[in-house]
Amino acid sequence: MPLPPNDTAPDSGVIHNIGYRGYQGPRLGRGYATGALFVQGLRAAYGLGRSGKSKVLPMLVAAALALPALVIVAVAIIMKLDKLSVGYADYISLSVMGIFVLMFLAAQAPVLMSRDLRHNTVPLYFSRPITRTDYVQARFLAMAAALMLLMTVPLVLLYLGALLAGLPFGENTGQFAQGLFAALLYSVLYSAIGLLIAAATPRRGFGVAAIMGVMFVSIPLVGIVYGLSSGVGPAPESANWAALLSPSTVVHGLVNEMFSITTGGSLHAPGGIGIAVFALETAVLTGGSYWLLLRRYRNI
């Protein structure tokens, strides 16, 4: 005998509408939300949580930056060298792999800033507990952390490889720390400048081009001024002031002089005054860009 129609679904696979349930749990407030924005930004810088093709470029650049470190290590081990053929701080400077760091910045800073502007997500964030300052802070830290991670991976590879090859522990540890310090300076300075430029336009393409322009055009400028002031003979000490013309060479010169690194190019801050001026420029560029970034978001 057929059963009468039953209005409760017989199989348990059906999702029942259980009605609306409120939320009584904790609300963790501004600090937590800023942290969530930071994590989202850091992930987005590597294309995580986004489409497959947005992972391609950051991952390729990260690989391009890390693989030569393996080669250097392999060479050191096989040839039984008494030190790595490239110094830690030199490795991430413009004279070796720094160009990839700039590429990463140019490509990914607009991912953090322009996209939110373009898709009008910024006003939506501001309808949440965070403030404008929190937003800028989270984005800045995310970009800086992404760059730091990018440079830390090859440095760690170099360091582990050096230890594996039985190179002197103390010397390598010191130089590794110097490398990390240089990476930190690059990270905060590049992030501040890159994000400021990226925040100027909702168009990602423009952002990429503008960052490339500012960062790359200033590099040959340094070379030209350096060349002109050194003339035909060996470069005088004063030619090094040319390094002030580009963010990349400022950090490079500062680190070289601070730690007396003479390998990988001779560019260095001239003496104690040089250190002070180069450090001041790094601080002013970073702080100034960050302040302008805060101003940029004041009226959105």
Added chain:
Amino acid sequence: MSTVIKTDGLTKKFPRVTALDQLTVEVQPGVVGLVGANGAGKSTLIKILLGLAPATSGTGQVLGLDIATEGSAIREQVGYMPEHDCLPPDVSATEFVVHMARMSGLPAAAARERTADTLRHVGLYEERYRPMGGYSTGMKQRVKLAQALVHDPKLVLLDEPTNGLDPVGRDEMLALIRRVYTDFGISVLVTTHLLGELERTCDHLVVIDGGRLLRSSSTASFTEVTQLIAVEVTDRPDEPGFDAEAAVLARLTAAGLSARTDGTKIMLVQLEDDDTYDTIRDTVADLGLGLVRLEQRRHRVAEIFATETGGPSDAAAS
């Protein structure tokens, strides 16, 4: 719950325009419509209520929190659905709404659970795992509503939620908004310039124009029955040239009733007492005409809005 929104002499001046001018209004729990033409100050009001822009003068409270000093606490308890598109196209709805839930302070596990619940409630199912770039306008509006509801706010501010939707999508959205209050218990402040929608959805209407409060009262009082009867009659089939309306009007006026046409085939007759109906019926029958319509007229919100702002508004064409 007591008053949801309360402003007192709220004024916002920009260098060249005064966006809000001495706005004093109280909003009770329920679905409240905020009505005004473009540039009437609706968006400015929402911004100030969220604590995102300081008022030039005056004070206000949202959920009992001060808008000038407790913006962050207000935004934790309030949801906001912007008018414009705000969805990154290369992210899935789930990923986006989870992120917005965490931005409201929900712990990761709760954010995921609430996201699944909320997306189901707004009617997004399998498609929530696809990138939002491929969504229809209706689906995008649902995601925007979901992100405003995901943290279970006490109040949501919806800015033009039916923008760009086709009639079916619009009806669904309005039903959903109604449910936000009746089923979810979340008060709603909804702005729109389409008055017909508010009539069906809102309990209470706040009308602003040029930054000033025009009227704040229940929707029922806007649409209450008026003392007018609408009458429509047929022509005489055998006499095409006969002006039926003029004849009826003449007879009714002679009978001591005040009657006029509204420019179309419909005549409006002032209701004196129950005999008025009989008089109209007899008049029409006497003239040998057919009675097509005999009904009490209800005000539509649009009419009131048009008369109070001193002219028909194109926004009333809903």
